[in-house]
Amino acid sequence: MRGLVIRNTGSWYVVRTDDGQFVDSKIKGNFRLKGIRSTNPVAVGDFVQITVNAEGTAFITEIEDRKNYIIRKASNLSKQSHIIAANVDQAFLIVTVSHPETSTTFIDRFLASAEAYRVPVSLVFNKTDCYDADDLRYMEGMMHLYTTIGYPCHACSALQSLGIDALRDSLKGRTTLLSGHSGVGKSTLLNTLIPDLNVRTAEISAAHDTGMHTTTFSEMFSLPGGGYVIDTPGIKGFGTFDFEKEEMAHYFREIFRISADCKYNNCTHTHEPGCAVRRAVEEHLISESRYASYLNMLEDRHESKYRQGY
Numbered sequence: 001m002r003g004l005v006i007r008n009t010g011s012w013y014v015v016r017t018d019d020g021q022f023v024d025s026k027i028k029g030n031f032r033l034k035g036i037r038s039t040n041p042v043a044v045g046d047f048v049q050i051t052v053n054a055e056g057t058a059f060i061t062e063i064e065d066r067k068n069y070i071i072r073k074a075s076n077l078s079k080q081s082h083i084i085a086a087n088v089d090q091a092f093l094i095v096t097v098s099h100p101e102t103s104t105t106f107i108d109r110f111l112a113s114a115e116a117y118r119v120p121v122s123l124v125f126n127k128t129d130c131y132d133a134d135d136l137r138y139m140e141g142m143m144h145l146y147t148t149i150g151y152p153c154h155a156c157s158a159l160q161s162l163g164i165d166a167l168r169d170s171l172k173g174r175t176t177l178l179s180g181h182s183g184v185g186k187s188t189l190l191n192t193l194i195p196d197l198n199v200r201t202a203e204i205s206a207a208h209d210t211g212m213h214t215t216t217f218s219e220m221f222s223l224p225g226g227g228y229v230i231d232t233p234g235i236k237g238f239g240t241f242d243f244e245k246e247e248m249a250h251y252f253r254e255i256f257r258i259s260a261d262c263k264y265n266n267c268t269h270t271h272e273p274g275c276a277v278r279r280a281v282e283e284h285l286i287s288e289s290r291y292a293s294y295l296n297m298l299e300d301r302h303e304s305k306y307r308q309g310y
C-alpha cells in the first residue's frame with residue numbers, strides 16, 4: 001500500500017495511506033540511501049510503500065525517489081545528517097516587524113539557504129494587528145524590497161484571522177514548510193489555518209507516541225483546502241550548505257543578476273575595482289541591508305557556521 005509519511009516520532013512513523021488511513025509504521029531492514037548518511041532514512045514528506053501486519057501496524061518497505069529534501073547536520077562534528085523534510089514545494093518564512101523583531105540578517109540567511117536548496121520562499125509578515133504606524137511603514141518597505149527581488153510577501157494577523165485567505169490560496173495543493181523564529185506565531189497560524197488541528201493531532205498520535213512531544217520532529221498537517229503544511233519545531237533555518245566565496249552571490253538573486261557586470265568574473269563584491277555590485281549599492285539599486293547580509297555571510301563562512309547548520 002502506498003502512503004505519505006506525515007509524522008516521525010523516533011523509530012515510529014505515521015503514514016497516511018492513499019485511501020486516508022493513518023498507520024503506525026516501522027522501517028523494515030536497512031535502508032541505505034545513496035549519497036546521504038542520515039540519522040533518519042525516512043522523513044516527513046516521503047512517499048513510501050507499506051505492508052500492514054495483523055496488528056494493524058506496518059513495515060515501510062520502500063521509499064519513492066525524492067524531488068528534494070532538506071537536511072541539517074546531526075551535530076557539529078558529525079558527518080551524519082538529519083532529514084527535516086522531503087518533497088517540499090515551497091517554504092513560508094513567518095516574520096514579525098515587532099514582538100519580536102525578525103532581523104533582515106536572519107531573513108536573508110534563510111533566503112540564501114533556500115536558494116541553495118532551490119526551495120521557493122514566501123515571506124509572511126504576521127501580527128499586523130499590533131503594529132504601530134512606524135512598524136506598518138517599515139513592513140511596507142520590506143514587502144516592497146522582497147517582492148521586487150522575487151519573493152512573494154503576505155501580511156496577516158494569525159490571531160485575528162486577517163489576511164488568511166490570500167495565504168490559503170498560495171498554500172492550496174502544495175507542500176509548504178513553515179519556518180520562523182520562536183514566538184512569531186507559527187502555532188497560532190497553524191491553528192487558524194486548520195481549526196480542528198488539536199482534534200486531528202490527537203487522533204493521529206498513536207500509542208507509541210508517548211513522551212515524544214519534545215517538538216524536535218517535523219510534522220505534516222493536511223490543509224482543509226488541499227495541500228500540506230510542515231511544521232519544523234526548533235529548526236529556524238535550512239540546514240547546511242557548502243559554498244566557495246565567489247559563489248555566495250548566487251544565493252542573493254539581485255546581487256547575482258548585477259554581478260554579471262563586474263569587471264572580474266571571480267569578483268567577491270567586497271573590494272575589487274570595477275565591481276558593479278558595490279556601484280549598485282551606492283546607487284541604491286541594491287538595498288544596503290541585503291548587501292550587509294551578504295557581507296555578513298561571507299565573513300561567517302570562515303567560521304563555517306553554515307556547515308554546522310543551526
Ligand SMILES: Nc1nc2c(ncn2[C@@H]2O[C@H](COP(=O)(O)OP(=O)(O)OP(=O)(O)O)[C@@H](O)[C@H]2O)c(=O)[nH]1
Pocket residue numbers: 126127128129130156157158159160180181182183184185186187188189233234
Ligand atoms: N498580536 C498578535 N499576537 C500573535 C499573533 N500570532 C501569534 N501571536 C502571539 O504570539 C505568541 C507566540 O505565538 P506562537 O504561535 O506560540 O509562536 P510560534 O512561532 O509557534 O513559537 P514557537 O512555538 O516557540 O516556535 C503567542 O502569545 C501568540 O498569541 C498575531 O497575529 N497577533
Ligand SMILES: [Zn+2]
Pocket residue numbers: 259262263267268269270272274275276277278
Ligand atoms: Zn563585484
